Amino acid sequence: MRINRALRLGIGAIALTLATATATACGGGSDNSALDNAKGGKLTIGIKFDQPGVGLRDKDGTYSGFDVEIARYVAEKLGVQPDGITFKEAPSGQRETLIENGQVDYIVASYTINDARKQKVDFAGPYYVAGQSLLVRSDNTDINGPDDLKGKKVCSVKGSTPAQNIEKSYPDTQLQTNDTYSLCLEGLRAGSWDALTTDDTILAGYAAQSNGALKVVGKKFTEEPYGIGLKKGDQELRDKVNDAIEAMIADGSWQKAFDKTLGVSGYQAPEAPKVDRY
Missing domain, CATH: 3.40.190.10 (Periplasmic binding protein-like II)
Known part of the structure; x- marks a missing residue:
């Protein structure tokens, strides 16, 4: 009887240890704050x-x-x-x-x-x-804000809030959507479209890497805290x-x-x- 009881206790302890280890592994996180x-x-x-x-x-x-x-x-x-x-x-x-x-x-x-x-x-x-803004080529003098987008080709990402906002609020714009902003950026550099739109922070980062070829224009026209x-x-x-x-x-x-x-x-x-x- 003592052996059986000890065996049962040992098996229970092992099972508890394994369950704890499994839960930790599945959660992938830390118990510490x-x-x-x-x-x-x-x-x-x-x-x-x-x-x-x-x-x-x-x-x-x-x-x-x-x-x-x-x-x-x-x-x-x-x-x-x-x-x-x-x-x-x-x-x-x-x-x-x-x-x-x-x-x-x-x-x-x-x-x-x-x-x-x-x-x-x-x-x-x-x-x-942050807020939605516009990125253009540095030699562009036609676009200084969203009110200048009528008839212009503007790129953003498919399904993104910036793309939806352009489509809803500026319907006279020729909106082009791509899977990534990097594709929009390539098209902007090549002259395929006139502007790229998303959060001003992201656009400022692209401008900083462009060696003066690109600039952010106008004020933000949405708010993203x-x-x-x-x-x-x-x-x-x-x-x-x-x-x-x-x-x-x-x-x-x-x-x-x-x-x-x-x-x-x-x-x-x-x-x-x-x-x-x-």
């Missing part, structure tokens, strides 16, 4: 890898962009130095999942705050208010990140970050936003 990880000197931060001037993984394996500067500043305020940061790619369609599963501690990835997303994650910020995505319900983390954003704006680091990234294109920084403690 972001602040616990920060106390240990480590953070995993989600960014974009393919947006010049915003969030870009460079050919040498380093990272650059305005979002990257924001992410690093916030990490430092949480007590984590640059060598303690692991950047993880955060594609638009995966951002909520990455946060919910604990695969990242927070996300800084041109992440617009909206009500649908706030059902799944929390936000700190905004740290920037960018926030830092956090695990839902972690109020302490959200307060600390909001404090960091406010400090970055107040001490001039926000302006410096813009000037060394998006500002390289000649695009002027908008007024820094007021943090809204949602």
Whole structure:
């Protein structure tokens, strides 16, 4: 009887261990909170890898962009130095999942705050208010804003909010849609169309990489408040990140970050936003 009981206890313990291991593997995340990880000197931060001037993984394996500067500043305020940061790619369609599963501690990835997303994650910020704008060739003098688009050929991405906005609000425009902005960019350079439209941050990044061949024109004609995505319900983390954003704006680091990234294109920084403690 003793042997059978011991055997049963042993089998139960093994089963519990295996179940725990399986659950951890399937979740792909950490049991620690972001602040616990920060106390240990480590953070995993989600960014974009393919947006010049915003969030870009460079050919040498380093990272650059305005979002990257924001992410690093916030990490430092949480007590984590640059060598303690692991950047993880955060594609638009995966951002909520990455946060919910604990695969990242927070996300800084041109992440617009909206009500649908706030059902799944929390936000700190905004740290920037982006908006739809226009990118044209530098020698173009005909287009200075959306009201100049009548009869013009304009490119955006299929199914994107910018494309839908052009179609709805500026029906006299000859809208061309492609699968990626890089294809729009190639067509703009080649003269296939007159302008490319999406968020001003992304356009400023393209302009910065163009060696003066492209420029952003006109004022933003929509509003997209960018926030830092956090695990839902972690109020302490959200307060600390909001404090960091406010400090970055107040001490001039926000302006410096813009000037060394998006500002390289000649695009002027908008007024820094007021943090809204949602």
